[in-house]
Amino acid sequence: MQGQKSTRRQVLSAIGVLGGSALLYNMMTTMGYAAETQFAGPPKLSGAKKGASVVVLGAGLAGMLAAYELTKAGYKVQILEYQDRSGGRNWSLYGGDTYTELGGATQNVKFAAGNYLNPGPWRIPHHHRALLHYCKAFGVNLEPFIQFNHNAFVHNTEAFGGAPQRFRSLAADFEGHVAELLGKALDQKGLDAEMTAEDRDRLKEALRDWGMLDKDFKYAKNLRSSEHRGFDRPPGGGVNGAPSPSEIFGLSDVLDSGVWRQMSFFMNSEFQTTMFQPTGGMGMIGKAFAAQIPGLTTYNAKVTKLIQDKKGVTVTWSDTGTGKVNETKADWCVCTIPLTILSQIESNLSDKMQAAVAAVPYTNSVKIGLEMKRRFWEDDYAIYGGHSFTNQEIGLISYPNNNLFKDGPAVLLGAFSSGMGGYHLGGMSPEERIEVALTQGSVFHPDSYRKEFLSGASVAWSRVPWIQGCCARWTEETRQAHYQDLVAMDGRVVLAGEHASYVGCWMEGALLSSLDAITRLHKRALEA
Amino acid sequence: MQGQKSTRRQVLSAIGVLGGSALLYNMMTTMGYAAETQFAGPPKLSGAKKGASVVVLGAGLAGMLAAYELTKAGYKVQILEYQDRSGGRNWSLYGGDTYTELGGATQNVKFAAGNYLNPGPWRIPHHHRALLHYCKAFGVNLEPFIQFNHNAFVHNTEAFGGAPQRFRSLAADFEGHVAELLGKALDQKGLDAEMTAEDRDRLKEALRDWGMLDKDFKYAKNLRSSEHRGFDRPPGGGVNGAPSPSEIFGLSDVLDSGVWRQMSFFMNSEFQTTMFQPTGGMGMIGKAFAAQIPGLTTYNAKVTKLIQDKKGVTVTWSDTGTGKVNETKADWCVCTIPLTILSQIESNLSDKMQAAVAAVPYTNSVKIGLEMKRRFWEDDYAIYGGHSFTNQEIGLISYPNNNLFKDGPAVLLGAFSSGMGGYHLGGMSPEERIEVALTQGSVFHPDSYRKEFLSGASVAWSRVPWIQGCCARWTEETRQAHYQDLVAMDGRVVLAGEHASYVGCWMEGALLSSLDAITRLHKRALEA
Known part of the structure; x- marks a missing residue:
């Protein structure tokens, strides 16, 4: 256990350097610069x-x-x-499985047939060519993993009074404000040394298109900005089909949300589309x-x-x-x-x-699977796969990418926690972890989350007997x-x-x- | 045919107003402000x-x-x-189907079993709740339509000497340059009236994260920018595993590419993820x-x-x-x-x-399906679904979202053309259209496109007898x-x-x- 202790010290020290809420994203992005292989x-x-x-x-x-x-x-x-099995961290937990962690807590997984939690790897980038080669050679069927979902939520306890917002609205507003501000700066000529006059004019037109600015180069409430961020009254058919625009968020509110972290996250090589998962669970x-x-x-x-x-x-x-x-x-x-x-x-x-x-040192991720009676995130929120992010300890919740539109129970990922959150959740009993996941995840789906919950399972990698950590963090x-x-x-x-x-x-x-x-x-x- | 003629005049007039290469995107985005239903x-x-x-x-x-x-x-x-069938524009062409267009040209579709072209609708937004409701009620199985693919290409005849670039590289560089420029402008204080000093500082840090700027607030060639845009030598394993960074494109080159149009396109409500298609073709x-x-x-x-x-x-x-x-x-x-x-x-x-x-007036889209012997876009280019865009008349090519990784022939969409390109392709014989599609699509896959081609089919909506146009363009x-x-x-x-x-x-x-x-x-x- 000496190695494990020194590992923890080093990671905690790193946490101190990085600091606070940006931690999860920093950890995700510094885990390696993988782009292609x-x-x-x-x-x-x-x-x-x-x-x-x-x-x-x-x-x-x-x-x-x-x-x-x-x-x-x-x-x-x-x-x-x-x-007593092959696969290592390549592993799925199904209903009927039993798992005992360091400390002795044993979980009996109760998921319905076909449902699973992937405690370790759960998604495959399109440029991981070695893995894709052997999956094909060895007959593993792959299906799309929906990594990027404009319609999922971003939640920050310090923004919008704690109300989650759709990614699309925050990202559209970030881009709109950035475009408008840079357009103003270009008009002020302070950036003239940076580019030719022709490029300045071209950049302005690009910013107008990209940021959905109006003819006066403003990012404002209108049907144009709503085309990116979402409408107040959406377009429909027949007599009352006309849409109405939504209010835009001010720059300061958008900054509160930290949405640029998700925008940047989705552009990371490891997380760029298209991604995959094996049909039936990563353990396949x-x-x-x-x-x-x-x-x-x-x-x-x-x-x-x-x-x-x-x-x-x-x-x-x-x-x-x-x-x-x-x-x-x-x-x-x-x-x-x-x-x-x-x-x-x-x-x-x-x-x-x-x-x-x-x-x-090794990372200390915690994953929690929550089986729900029905896919309320699809039926009630129009969210099909992808992730809703939060600065709470659970880090995110992720919606299943398989069996979309199907009736019956489904397992969503109720936490993917690292850093301090990982240590906190890892220190809890499995029952306590699920309680935290239900509480924190309820911010996204307050009416359904506890009501539809059936059972859960969790893996805290620092307590996995055969590895005592998640993966190497150089x-x-x-x-x-x-x-x-x-x-x-x-x-x-x-x-x-x-x-x-x-x-x-x-x-x-x-x-x-x-x-x-x-x-x-x-x-x-x-x-x- | 009187109505049809007046339709064409009005559309051509609209083309004159919009002008040039931005046409396709403008048409796509002005077809309605559909966000939710x-x-x-x-x-x-x-x-x-x-x-x-x-x-x-x-x-x-x-x-x-x-x-x-x-x-x-x-x-x-x-x-x-x-x-002699139901469905209207909801329609898939399969091998064995015959289609005769206005003018008399008849096409005998030769695609392999299971392959198809969707001449009309081909993707379903997650917020089209009426359609999703009836698909479920009527037993239509839906699968993900991969709308957004970072690794597909953007091609512009006026950029990079006509060489296509990966969307990820152009988008990363656009964001990086915009972030650096706005950061400079914030330092120059010209925008101080727009926000508080605290928000200015927060915005700077947001721009650094989002744009992958270095510690000096520069967008530069390094492993950090390569994490978004792609590496020169990608990360690997073992002794020679270290990655090396790629060169960044200059602002002027990025502006040549017009990539902001695609970036904006992907943020349009109709094209936001998650999207779907019926298993087996839209005609289902x-x-x-x-x-x-x-x-x-x-x-x-x-x-x-x-x-x-x-x-x-x-x-x-x-x-x-x-x-x-x-x-x-x-x-x-x-x-x-x-x-x-x-x-x-x-x-x-x-x-x-x-x-x-x-x-x-009605739009005049042309769609062309090209069956290829194998999925070279997957095997050789790591492109799984999604679209490669061009300012040529074909508009884009789109890769099949079903049967990923499978051996054998597959049909890609070789053109989705509108505006002037639509009229030009619509005026040709089916054989001529395919020749254009092969020539223009070859810019993306020069070694494989003609070599792997088996057969094609096209539908020019202005020549479809029962509609003589594609859809209403208010x-x-x-x-x-x-x-x-x-x-x-x-x-x-x-x-x-x-x-x-x-x-x-x-x-x-x-x-x-x-x-x-x-x-x-x-x-x-x-x-x-």
Whole structure:
């Protein structure tokens, strides 16, 4: 637990630097600069030395991909996995599932058949080409994940007396005010040194179009601004079909809302459209990977020691059911154990690698799933998928993207909390977390939220026994000091996982890291 | 054809006023101010007088909804339909279908099973509540229509030497430059009269976040700006995982692209997320409506005369197969015939209504479907649904939103053309249109577009025999002069359809108009 404690200190220190309500967004955006990936097709590894063996630690996506590709290359591969299932953080909780967290609280999930909570990854960017490649190759059906929803809400306790507003209205007003102000500045000539007169005129016309300004270059209450922000009386048919415009919000009110954070968030590479999710829950990916490597994985194997010498690697592990201690020997090792756990395992890894393993703090996200009797967000609010954001600890609520328009119970994500909110919710019992999620989420749907609630489930990643954190959160400083030491082959051992990538906290990072690691391992093995 | 000619003159005149490349966007945005709808649930009509009858002209959505609800209210209803099918503009073309346009050109559609072109409506906004209500009630399965795709292209012949750019890069750079410039203007104090000093400081920080400005408030080449616009070398895993930033485009280049038009377009109410399409093609809606009113429709019935007196309505029509002339009498008439056609039919409608019918020009859209051997836009360009825009006559190309990731042929929309481009393409033969679509669409996918092409189909709405135009295009002036005359009950006749709404060119407008019309008709009938 030493590693875990130092992790927490570092994250809390980072929180102090970042400060306050902008935290969630900052954490989301600093988790890596992932835009596209470096995937150039599956590796073409072949010709492993006869009898060469690899032990893979961890049956998450990185470990399973390593096992799959190394087996194809001719290695004798076995995987040791702590849990009784494959997939790691790629995981969905369904009705009938049981989950026990650190501290001993056990949750019996009661969702209706087909409904689920994805505690870990839940969406796939279109540029995560490695993951998309293997999903297709392994038969995982993907459906659109509705990331961007103009009609969902933005809530800030410091804005509009705590009343949520539709994203579209706030974003339209932000753009309208910015356009009007910049237009005024252009007229004042103070920016003339920045551009030609022709570009100044062109920019003015662009601002008028973009910001829905009127002929006097004002952002004002009229049918034009309402076309972006929404109408007071919407257009209809027949005799009373004429629309009427809505009031615009003043600049100061719009600034209170902080909507530019969501506007910027939606432009982040990881969150740009189009995004995807597997039909039936994110855990379908882990299951599809596992089906490709039948018989390779030993479950319930808790690794306690990792020792290498010039001839090979010896992994000591105990059976979590029987307590029996075993040793597994192999020529090479791909270790995908999360750094939070690896830092607690005895090894003779190099000092540099051990320092790197200890240096990387993990995030502490909490996710809460709430099953509701019906899709009131669709029926009553015209919200189909996407997220409503808040500066409360729950961070956001997210509406299901599957089975749109269907009757019957549905599970929405009632919290995706990080930073201080994550620690606060993580410190609570599962029942208390759901109470907080119901209270805070009710700001968006006051008439329905508690009334339609059926049951909930939560995962606080700091309390997940097999990882004790969510995912690696590198900073520029830790990258500089430790990243190359972490990813370099250390004798016969190489690390892989999202923590060994620049696409941190994403499945794509785990896969790209794994492909890079096994490509180097294979080269080293052929040279050995 | 008199009406049609005057329509064209008026539209061409409007084109002159609007001018040039902004035309497509202006047409799209002025087609109505539809944001939300005025639907308040299905009407509760009942208690029709014993034996009261209604003849409905046209089996499009407006006509079928009128027949459905009036039948439920107790009326004896029959529909006369010119075509041999129901649905009207709600229509999908599949492989095996044949379509003959005005001028005589016949197309035999060759698409693979399951592929289609939607010549008319193709997407449904989340706020079109009447349509969504009846889709659910009538069992139409809806799936997401991917309207907004950051990774699709924007092409302008006058920008970047004709090279398309990703929307994300242009939009990020537009926002970055706007943020930097407004930040400078705020520093110059010229805008101090516009806001408090506190709001000025808050706005500056908002601009920094939104525009991805650096610590010196510059929009510059760095990993921060690349997070929005895309990287040069994207982040990856392992040893070489570090990303590198991309060059930013200068303000003048961004202005050349006209990207603010797309940015504004995506914020228009009709095009805000989430949008939908029926599984299997838009025509599934018309089929579902038709299934609710079995036996009510007489097909191949060309209406030639509409005469009413104090006792009832007499409709004269000829069977388009046999030429036989018939008369149908009813107490009341709901006429959903498009104004382009109604203006050519003999009637004794009031002078005011006839003037209104003649006053409304119709748009002239052209849609072209191109079937490709494979989804190269997904495999090679990471574009999943959404649109790539161009200032060429095709207007845009749009990628299919169904069967994502699937192997085999797929149909993309190769043109959605209006204005001058619509007239130009409409004047060509179907073969010539496809040639233009292939040439112009190749700017986006030069290596694949012609190579992967299998077959195409096109619909130029000015040449569609039963409407001779696409949809009604009201202006503020024509609304003022004629709208109330068009929608008012004229004796025993009431008009319905998208043309009789403020949600013009949308199915929702047809439905809302129909509900309003039959509600008034029922009230009048009970009073009569």
